[in-house]
Amino acid sequence: MRSETGQDQFTLRRRPWSERSIDGGFRLLTILLASLVAVVLLGIFLTVFNGAQEAMASFGLSFLVTSGWNPVNNQYGAFTAIYGTLVSSLLALFIAVPLGVGTAIFITENLIPRTWREVIGVMVELLAAIPSVVLGLWAIFVMEPLLRPFLNFLHQSLGWFPLFSTVPKGPGMAPAILILVVMILPIITAISRDALNQVPQELRQGAYGVGSTRWIAIFNVILPAAISSIIGGVMLALGRAMGETMAVTMIIGNSMNFSWSLLAPGNTISAMLANQFGEADGIQVSALLYAALILMLMTFAVNILAQWIVRRFSLSYN
């Protein structure tokens, strides 16, 4: 509004008290809700940390590298579970990443008619909707028996290699890894698909316009442009795989005896917690909480790494 003197003037409308207090109240409410998340996170962390104090004091860092777990004379070392967690989730990732990213490429590039692509996309998403306990049952009753001849063959032909050095007898690391693959595949596929869909159409056309084959366009232009989000998704999947409990507990064998072999029963931190917490008392509870703390730190680290990778490597394409 321009006044006679040529000066800019605004007329400030005096807002009624009620309106201002509603605005202020809403602001406060959102602050409260947002801080609730932080408070809960911090609360969980402090509880676990407190509970773990006793075990940390008596076992120290050697807890991480010793593998005995003996409730009778209260000697605890979590190496078996830590090894199981890392190996099962990393190997699951190793299998699931090519599968998931490959599926994502297949359903975003026009290799087959759109309807088929959509059907496959929906099926992958439905995979995520299967409850973990159902997958666990399926793993015990269907997958593991089917898998065993193949695992036997692995042991017979590659038995000299530590990872295949034991006779497969049922539940073990290998089936647990495969069930983890099934569980993290939807995340990897969905995030990779979104990342590939976000690569601008112009960039695809530019690639084809200089005479790229589809192969070159996908691997030299489209994937590099989407790679940071894909890696972010992969890291999220890794976090999920490390924390996954139910299905893994059902199929991994829950053995605290350390073995390098993937064919032997093993354990993960989350499976161990689920199994032992109910019956534990005294310093065993503390030892379990110490293991839980380690698991939390590992998943935090993976998540932070994921965020860092996304920021660090995100290529800007306009």
Next chain:
Amino acid sequence: MTSTLNQPSTSGTLPSCLSLENVTISYGSFEAVRDVYMDIPRNRVTAFIGPSGCGKSTVLRALNRMNDLIEGCSLRGRVVFDGQDIYAREVDPVEVRRRIGMVFQKPNPFPKSIYENIAFGARINGFKGDMDELVERSLRKAAIWDETKDKLKESGNALSGGQQQRLCIARAIAVEPEVILMDEPCSALDPISTLKIEEMMHELKKSFTIVIVTHNMQQAVRVSDYTSFFNAEAVEGGSGKVGYLVEFNDTERIFNAPVQQATQDYVTGRFG
């Protein structure tokens, strides 16, 4: 207006580079443009003008089989390049696009360095010579060497819009195609960048055949030797409009003495 659908080209004196023979392009069951005949002369600039939705971009993209990437798009008729139908079964569309390059409406450099943007196309097409020399030559031809010679390692996205578009032209040149198709290359650019690209086109046509789609009629007058005017008409019983070629001639004649009334109306701004 309908009597002129199949009007033959008037550029018969020059060797033609690309010929469209009774080309009809459809998206699914919907015909976008119908019955186009045209002979695009070699080493000249040919402009496609016409109102939105008349199919000029569709025709342009048909010239290097870019429409193959659009699901449901099909072409009837023949597009003959160097005596060969580029839609023939045995023709590899990748090879077509290597020999007939393209510059798009929106600058779309790859998210790589300036140097890599140029080198990429040459490398994937098996270029074995001196890459540094090729990059410099391509950037010089696209009139962007002086602005980029000190930052070849920087990202192509760090350039301004006009520079990006010249980079994309350099990228197209580096593959050493015979034809360069330009789909409204200046529509996202400021007037000064536009002028630079127009000046460059006069140089480029010595080595390349250029086909440009433009909404800007002054631009067609400034850069092109030949102009084709496309229009669209409602289909009987259909919901959409179908495009067709109204008139193809020397640019000067299209703008000063067009044969068709529709062309006259369009170039003098009485369209619609």
